[in-house]
Amino acid sequence: MTHLTYFTRKPLHAAIAGVLAVALPATALLAPAMPAVAADDSTQLDQVVAALRGISTLKADFTQTDRSGRTLRGELTLKNPGKIRFEYAKGTNMLVVSDGSSLTFVDYEVNQVQRYPIKNSPLGALLDPSRDVKKYGKLIPTGNPNVFSVEVKDPKKPEYGIFTAIMIKNAAAPGGLELANWVQIDAQNQRTVVRLTNQKYGVAVPDSAFKFRDPRRSSRRPG
Structure with a gap:
């Protein structure tokens, strides 16, 4: 059982799985260790890590x-280190x-x-600056020189899940690579893809953007 099962409403359960959960088969968790990366791969991995860590702020539409x-x-809305907000469309x-x-x-439906x-x-x-992406990451071949895919997982801590970022060459993005989408799979093999469009980097984002109204307080009746 995970923290996900504490929620009784299935739509929220699915949404959380989406945020926490990279389109890879479950057998990837059992794959043998990969050989040491080649020099070119190491350079490209450095480039991807620099691009991810180079994102100060980001606003984008997501699916x-x-x-x-x-x-x-x-x-x-993303602001490093560590802050992110998924503001779902009206009706969710x-x-x-x-x-x-x-x-x-x-x-907010069930408080x-x-x-x-x-x-x-x-x-x-993506969000934890202490996570050593270079140590636990490896490049996944894409067949396209303009597209980079890096998978991050800690084999000693499978409960952390797998995160795979897809980066596309774009001179206007930090490090020359744009975060286009990511795929996640959690310890329960719940898998989701998050795709970004209309990315805007370096925009002003106040810390108040990462606060929220606690529905438990508003739902309490006066004693």
């Missing part, structure tokens, strides 16, 4: 699709937000809130 094909849309009464240390999942440490989730590869 989140889980393994069953369920799709949710909204706006993503929930929110996923990180204050830099914990991911918080808020369901539920759950927190989960960033470092223990696949998103830690």
Whole structure:
């Protein structure tokens, strides 16, 4: 059982799996260790890591699709280190937000809130500056010299899941690589793809963007 099962409403369960969960078969968790990366791969991996860590702020539209094909849309706001907000489109009464240390999942329909440490989730590869992407990452061949794919997983801590970022060459993006999408798979093999469009880097983002209204407080009746 994981923290996901504490939520009783299935839509929120699926959404959380989407945020926490890279389109890879479950057997990838059992794959043998890869050989040491070649010099060219090491250089490219350095480039990808520099591009990811070079994102100071980012705003983008996102489309989140889980393994069953369920799709949710909204706006993503990111501010490093560690802050992110998934603002879902109207009609989806929930929110996923990180204050830099914990991911918080808020369901406004049933007034539920759950927190989960960033470092223990696949998103830690993107948000946790202490996560050594170079140490635990490897390049996945794409067949396209303009597209880079890097998979990050810690074989000693499978509960952290797998995070795979897809980067596309773009001179206007930090490090010359644009974060186009990522795929995640959690310890329960729940898999989701998050695709980004209309990326805007270096925009002003106040810390207040990562605060939220706690529905548990507003739902309490006076004593």
